[in-house]
Structure formats: structure tokens, C-alpha cells
Amino acid sequence: MAWKGISDAVIRRLPIYLRVLEEVKGKEACISSHELGKRAGVRPALVRKDLAWFGEFGKQGVGYDVEFLQDELRKILNLDEPLHMALVGVGSLGHALARYNRRRFEKDPLFTIKLVALFDVKPELVGTYVDDVPIYSVEEIPRVVPENDIRLAIVTVPADVAQEATDALVAAGVKAILNFAPVKLDVPKDVHVANADLSLELQRLAYYIGAQHS
Amino acid sequence: MAWKGISDAVIRRLPIYLRVLEEVKGKEACISSHELGKRAGVRPALVRKDLAWFGEFGKQGVGYDVEFLQDELRKILNLDEPLHMALVGVGSLGHALARYNRRRFEKDPLFTIKLVALFDVKPELVGTYVDDVPIYSVEEIPRVVPENDIRLAIVTVPADVAQEATDALVAAGVKAILNFAPVKLDVPKDVHVANADLSLELQRLAYYIGAQHS
DNA sequence: TAGATTGTTAATCGATTAACAATC
DNA sequence: TAGATTGTTAATCGATTAACAATC
Numbered sequence: 001m002a003w004k005g006i007s008d009a010v011i012r013r014l015p016i017y018l019r020v021l022e023e024v025k026g027k028e029a030c031i032s033s034h035e036l037g038k039r040a041g042v043r044p045a046l047v048r049k050d051l052a053w054f055g056e057f058g059k060q061g062v063g064y065d066v067e068f069l070q071d072e073l074r075k076i077l078n079l080d081e082p083l084h085m086a087l088v089g090v091g092s093l094g095h096a097l098a099r100y101n102r103r104r105f106e107k108d109p110l111f112t113i114k115l116v117a118l119f120d121v122k123p124e125l126v127g128t129y130v131d132d133v134p135i136y137s138v139e140e141i142p143r144v145v146p147e148n149d150i151r152l153a154i155v156t157v158p159a160d161v162a163q164e165a166t167d168a169l170v171a172a173g174v175k176a177i178l179n180f181a182p183v184k185l186d187v188p189k190d191v192h193v194a195n196a197d198l199s200l201e202l203q204r205l206a207y208y209i210g211a212q213h214s
Numbered sequence: 215m216a217w218k219g220i221s222d223a224v225i226r227r228l229p230i231y232l233r234v235l236e237e238v239k240g241k242e243a244c245i246s247s248h249e250l251g252k253r254a255g256v257r258p259a260l261v262r263k264d265l266a267w268f269g270e271f272g273k274q275g276v277g278y279d280v281e282f283l284q285d286e287l288r289k290i291l292n293l294d295e296p297l298h299m300a301l302v303g304v305g306s307l308g309h310a311l312a313r314y315n316r317r318r319f320e321k322d323p324l325f326t327i328k329l330v331a332l333f334d335v336k337p338e339l340v341g342t343y344v345d346d347v348p349i350y351s352v353e354e355i356p357r358v359v360p361e362n363d364i365r366l367a368i369v370t371v372p373a374d375v376a377q378e379a380t381d382a383l384v385a386a387g388v389k390a391i392l393n394f395a396p397v398k399l400d401v402p403k404d405v406h407v408a409n410a411d412l413s414l415e416l417q418r419l420a421y422y423i424g425a426q427h428s
Numbered sequence: 429t430a431g432a433t434t435g436t437t438a439a440t441c442g443a444t445t446a447a448c449a450a451t452c
Numbered sequence: 453t454a455g456a457t458t459g460t461t462a463a464t465c466g467a468t469t470a471a472c473a474a475t476c
Binding site: 051 | 455456457458460
């Protein structure tokens, strides 16, 4: 699926809508932009505008068919078919995220992002498994990533080697990265990075601890 | 420190500036908005505007004194004195985040956010430690949080009990929460929540895997 | 002094909201 | 039909950028 120039602010809300639809499915066949917005924390007009970027999914006077809209959103987000993911850096955080993701994948049939390979530098880890997912040496990235059609990766290596790991992943064909390392990664324009920088988030939250910030 | 009505977009950039200043400290005594912006990935005009919300920290023709600006930013973000944090839900993710934070606190003398208490429901965990940090029963939140002057918390419990855990934390005096559970938490207006929702982030990234999104 | 860079104002850009004709 | 709700346009709001006088 390819739509041009749609803002990331819009894309960020689509998975939230998807989650609401999953909650509602089975209870209601249709949902209005008002109800969907209330549950997602978004104004109804914005819900309609977000969806209208991709097509006309609703019926006047009725609302949106829950299952149909869910299917459409999943197509838009490339979640209609399994997506293979790798994780680089099997420290305690990487290990926990690997397990977290695996559990999610096994429990929820709609969660189609499958972790299929782990990478680490430590020789004692290479060849072992985390919940059935093999740990490879980082040197095997150029081979394993294309072989498994891996397009998405999580980076949980120390800051000083995060760029190096990223370069290897990108060269091997990875198109999107969730980065937990506290550094700004340089990537080509066609690769997308999302930062999950724990210490930046905590330092930001510290601001709101001071006086009353309504 | 209390400034009214400053946008969260501004606050989010302050910890990034802080990180750049730390890199530069020792190498240069002063830094221009141009250089600070380049390293932080922000336009120089925006750097100046962000800082100007809080005071006049620069010198025309010279730039900003690195150590002075760092001190000022740390005061603004309430990072000039130790801040006590709790974590609820010592599963594999909670455990990993606890260790991650502890290591950060021990290594980096400027990282003043100190994890002082862990909470869990499992009786076999209560009374044990993660890197010197005690695990308490969640029932002890009302006592332990005020006793330790805990103002900040990380929530890593399952989705169905996240609101319950949050309510207990808020009642005990917590003012800011980093939430890893995949739910929207309801909190009073004077409490701030930051969401670190792994699956929403991954689902968003999936969008960018499709065709070329420059 | 001359060059550089700030703090601030006005202009621009983009995202959200309100309003409403179309229509189920 | 009458009521409800969409998709879309125009208005509003807020954030970023450009420009520049002040001044180190």
C-alpha cells in the first residue's frame, strides 16, 4: 500500500483506532466517529479526517462497519500479512522485549509482527534460543536478514555500537527500526526510525513533577 | 520551578539539549544555537526560542556557556536534585528496566533519577531485591511511596491491572508515570502520563515498510 | 571597531476543529 | 420520511521558521 505525504501524526493514531475496534468487535457491528473518537481520545472530526485520507469507509447516518474498517486499517498499516522482525542486542532489556513480543504474537492472532531472529556479539549467547527464537552472531546479519525477509528491527545494543548495528541492518534490507539506544541514528531517507529513549522520557517527566502543570 | 503553559513540544527538546551539552562539555566552553541545534537535530531559531521561554541564557556574538546552560536546564527539568522513582510490575520487562535504570544511575553522576522501590503482587518476589532495590507488595504502595518521597513511577504490569496500579500510585502521591501497559490511563489533571507502548510503535513502523515513504 | 550571535517579532506552515451539505 | 452521521471545506489554533535590531 502506498499513499504519499500523509503526516506521521495521522499514522500514529491508526494503531489506536485499531485497538479500539478490537475491543468493540463482537459487541457492535458499527461504530460512529463520535464513539471511536471517545474511546481513542480523539475528536470525532479528526477521526473522520484521518480515515478520509485513505478512502471512504463510512456510511452516512450509520457510521463505520467495525470489521470492515479493521481490515482496511490493517491493510493500510501492512498488518494484513506476517511481518518478520529482528532484535539486535540480547542484554536484559533485549531479552525482555523478545519475550514480550513473542508472548504477544502467540496470544493475539491479529498481532502479525513476528520476531524471527536475535543477534548478539557474545559468543556464549550465539546458538542459544529465547522462546524458540535463535540468537545469531551480529556478523550473520548480512545473511540471516535477507534469508528471513526481515524488514523491521529492534535495536537494544549499547549507545556506542548502535550506529554500527543500524548500518548492518540497513545494508541487509531493514526498512524500519525501533531504537532503544540513547543516540540519534543516521539512516537513509527510505528507512524509518522510532526512538524509545527511556532516559529522555524520564527526564521529560521530571519537568512535570515541579509545580502544578495543568 | 514553575513556568506556566509551556508546550510539551518544547519540554521534549530540553533533555536532548542536555545530552548535547554533556557531549560538548570539556571540549568547548561556549556553544552557539547553530551548533547546539545541529547536534540536536533542531533549527537554530527554534533552539533560541525554546531557551528564551525560561530566561536569557546567551550572550550576543558568543553563544551559550555550556556549563551554565546545563545547570539552568537541569534546574528547569527538576534534575538538579535527586528524584525518587518506583516501578510496579517486576516481570521480565520490569526487571530489565529496573536494572537498566540502576546501571544508568550508578554510571552517570548527572542522571539523578533514582529507582528506590519495586512493587509486585507475586508473594515469592516480595522481600527479594533487584540490584539492591527492594521488592514490596503492591499493597504497601500507600506506605512506601510517601515514606520514600517517590514522585515518579514506571508501570510495567499487565494491561488489565494497569489502571488499578496507577490509582494506587496517584493516591500515594506520584505525579508522573511512564506507562508500558497497552492502555490509556485515567489520571487527575495534575498527574502526567507518558506512554511507552511498544506494540503501537511497532504497528506504526509497519506502515513505513510498504512503498517508499521519503 | 567588525563580526558574530542573541532574543524577539512577524510570516509561514501544518494540524486540528467547527460547520454543513450530502445521503444513508 | 426524519434522524443521524459521513466526507469535506473553511476557520482556527499552535508550532516552526525567517528576519533583524540589539549588543557582546
